[in-house]
Amino acid sequence: MRLVCLYIVFIFLAGCTVQQIQQTLGDYLETDELTTEQVTAGLKEALVKGVTTGTSKASSLNGYFGNPKIRIPFPPDVQRVEEKLRSIGLGGEVDKFVETLNRGAEEAAKEAKPIFVEAIKGMTVQDAWGILKGTDNEATQYLKAKTSAQLTAKFQPVIKQALDKTSATKYYGDIISTxxxxxxxxxxxxxxxxxxxxxxxxxLFTLVAEEEREIRANPGARTTELLKKVFAQQD
Incomplete structure (x- = not known):
């Protein structure tokens, strides 16, 4: 059937230029060989790969604290607290708090992957092609827009537990009390x-976006046949 269809296409293209023929055949083959289901599956696979690598990096020692891109600083809305405490010789306490704050984020990131994966499973097919043809972090932005509220609700108790575990809550209470x-x-x-x-x-979204850009830009990062096939469409 495919050969018959191609034969018909060649008949209609007989009077076209070489460039027009190549464009038409390219469109035909692309549409025929890659289904919406494959695109959706490929995007889900890419996102799972991204969150797996991203959460692994974030949850490692110094995943936050040692990464300037995502290191969590002293809360900026109370910057005067940090400045005042440093001015009276309590800079060490501030530094200790910032470290424990980031340790709490690293601890919480260990629990993030299943939350992200569950959200990815619910991704629909409507925006699949748009995501594939979009910017280099389009899938991450889509995931962020669709899941941020849900992730925040699920993640906050994890953060609380992690902050308590790393004593960040205690240090912060002591600092504010002082x-x-x-x-x-x-x-x-x-x-x-x-x-x-x-x-x-x-x-976490920053790290996931980095992984998505790597998959889009670097064919070597596409570790499965489905990823290679889907993201070859954007090359």
Missing amino acids: YNKIPFVDKVNPDLESYATSLALEG
Whole structure:
């Protein structure tokens, strides 16, 4: 049947230029050989690969703390706390807190993969071709837009547990308590868990996006036949 179809196409192309023939045949073969289901499966596979590598990097020692791209700093909305404490010789306490904060994110990242994978499984086919032909982090942005609220709700308890485990919560409480005892300062009590959750997830998405760009740009990163076939369409 395929040969018959190709024969018919050749008949209709008899009066076309070489360039027109190549373009038409390319469109025909591309459409015929790659189904929407394959594209969707390939994108899901790429995302799973990305989150697997990304969460592995994030959850390793210094995955956050040693990576300037995703390292979580002292909360900027209470920057005056850090500045004031450093000015009175408590910079070491601030540094210790920042380290434990990032250790908490690294600990939480160990639990992130199944949450991401479950979200990826629910991906529909409607935007599949658009994602494939989109920017170099299109799939990551799609995943972020579709799952951020759900991931935040699921991830925040994990972050809380991780912050408690690494003593980040205690250090933060001690720091804020110390600051609030300083005469004539405005008292502060920001939400550490929400802050840490937001930046921990942002860091994970950053690493996933890096993996997606690698798969799109580097054929060697496409480790399965399906990935090679699907992402060859964008080369």
